[in-house]
Amino acid sequence: MIRDYYNRHALDEKLRGAPRPAGVNHLAIGHRQAVAMVLAQAGEEDTVQRALSSATEFAVRFSAPGEWLVVSENDTPEGLQRRLEALCTGRAYIVDQSEARVLFRLSGPSTHRILAKGVGLDLHPAAFAPGSSANALCGHVAVNLARTGDDTFELIAPRSFAESLFDDLMAMGREYDLTAAFAG
Structure with missing residues (x-):
């Protein structure tokens, strides 16, 4: 089967359907950055x-x-x-790297606890202040993790690992009612 990846986002199949309203803890997937x-x-x-x-x-x-x-x-x-x-x-x-990377924006009051389940970095604001970024593993996926606000983080991952990272983040955020959708 031949697939045209340039016309389809790596997470189209995962996020297909009607958009759900964003919850308090939300994972927004970058679509056109x-x-x-x-x-x-x-x-x-x-x-x-x-x-x-x-x-x-x-x-x-x-x-x-x-x-x-x-x-x-x-x-x-x-x-x-x-x-x-x-x-x-x-x-x-x-x-x-636009077609090779996927941007995940995680926001909400439980982001620290969600990321603590899979990221081996100290995410306390004193150690990882807004504007900070570092390469890290999130589960088994290498990401560039950036803190963009008090309760907002961005993860940039290789496209080939986007589905796996998405599944991991959704599992880590299940107890915090994490929702997900493409960014507006």
Whole structure:
């Protein structure tokens, strides 16, 4: 069977049907965001980091030394790549990851307890403040985890593991009545 993955989201089958109203604890799945990986050239890490942190129109997630994931809700993948290339002016390699990654946005008062079931990081605000990000395992899936608010986290996972991560998050949030839907 041949599948055209570019026209179908990795979680279409899981989230098919009428959207349910969001509960207090909710998992919103990104549907049309642009994601790019920025890899600084040797010796240019500080310059690229300053350039990325000066921009306010997209979110920057630390991934590794000299490597960041950039997420934009407003740009197309091509538009984000052009913006980043102009911003980094030849000091970094820009790789589009929009079709290769899935963004999960977990929000609600029980997010810490839900994530504590599968993430081995200290998520207390003193240790992992809003704006922080790190690579971690959520269950058995490697994710980039970012805290975007007091009770809001974003997980960026490889597309090939999206269904497994979705199932794990829904199981971890079952006792907290976690709901899920595509982001609006």
